[in-house]
Amino acid sequence: MIRLVRAEVIKLTGRKIWFLMTAILVVLMAGIAVVLTVLPQSSPDQFQGFPGLAKPDAYTFGAAQAIGQTWFPLVFAAVLLAGETSTSIWAASLTKESRRWLHLLAKLVVYTVATTAATLVGVAAWSLVVSFLASGSGAPTLATWLSVVAKTGMVEFTWVGLSLGVVAIFRNMGPAIGVALGFSFIDGILALWAPWQQVSLGLASSRLIQDLSSFQPGFGGTPSSMGFTQALLVVIGWATLGLLLAVVGIEVRDP
Numbered sequence: 001m002i003r004l005v006r007a008e009v010i011k012l013t014g015r016k017i018w019f020l021m022t023a024i025l026v027v028l029m030a031g032i033a034v035v036l037t038v039l040p041q042s043s044p045d046q047f048q049g050f051p052g053l054a055k056p057d058a059y060t061f062g063a064a065q066a067i068g069q070t071w072f073p074l075v076f077a078a079v080l081l082a083g084e085t086s087t088s089i090w091a092a093s094l095t096k097e098s099r100r101w102l103h104l105l106a107k108l109v110v111y112t113v114a115t116t117a118a119t120l121v122g123v124a125a126w127s128l129v130v131s132f133l134a135s136g137s138g139a140p141t142l143a144t145w146l147s148v149v150a151k152t153g154m155v156e157f158t159w160v161g162l163s164l165g166v167v168a169i170f171r172n173m174g175p176a177i178g179v180a181l182g183f184s185f186i187d188g189i190l191a192l193w194a195p196w197q198q199v200s201l202g203l204a205s206s207r208l209i210q211d212l213s214s215f216q217p218g219f220g221g222t223p224s225s226m227g228f229t230q231a232l233l234v235v236i237g238w239a240t241l242g243l244l245l246a247v248v249g250i251e252v253r254d255p
Helices: 002-013 017-041 057-067 073-086 089-096 100-133 143-169 173-191 201-206 228-252
Strands: none
Touching: 017 057, 017 073, 017 100, 017 228, 057 100, 057 143, 057 201, 073 089, 073 100, 073 143, 073 173, 100 143, 100 228, 143 173, 143 201, 143 228, 173 201, 201 228
16 A cells, blocks of 8 residues: 555645646635735625624635635546556556456545645645734634644545546546536535535535635525534535445456
């Protein structure tokens, strides 16, 4: 297992995809932070109903926004795994270690760590902006930041697992990315529907970090009532589904 993890790290560091996607995420998060801190202060009439960002809550709000960028783990994992399963690389890897589930586990571990690190870099970019531009004072405690790191890892694990599951079923990079992003898009739309809010992975991912009752309206203006325990169970449930799809796709389909 250690050998497989080391091999995945070598393959990942030898490519530019993590650095390029992380740079995009950093620019995106910094831009959103500027918009949500400067514009409500300069044009309050245009942002009626928005509570505004004030420290220290602005930091955890930004962490929830970074976790909400689900395109990152979905595309990242899909590109890397599909780049192997659609070519001879996957078959060549099986000649060295035939247990496919071990390959899957190694990829899951490495991809989760990589996407978690990228998301935290995005959180850092957001935090830097709001530290200068947001009103209020103070910052989250060390315990809060450690909680954010742990919850980010859990969420990234779930989205990476789902992406690996989709790739394992479709094998081809194009359809896999399309289905993965399609799910993220549809989940975001359905999250406006009160019944779907109870199982929405996007809402659950953000709810692990912050209370969404004042930020996520449903039909008729009903705010999300998802609690932390429910969010945790939803994330675990979707992670289980993704891993089951990945195992079935990897073990059943021919390389």
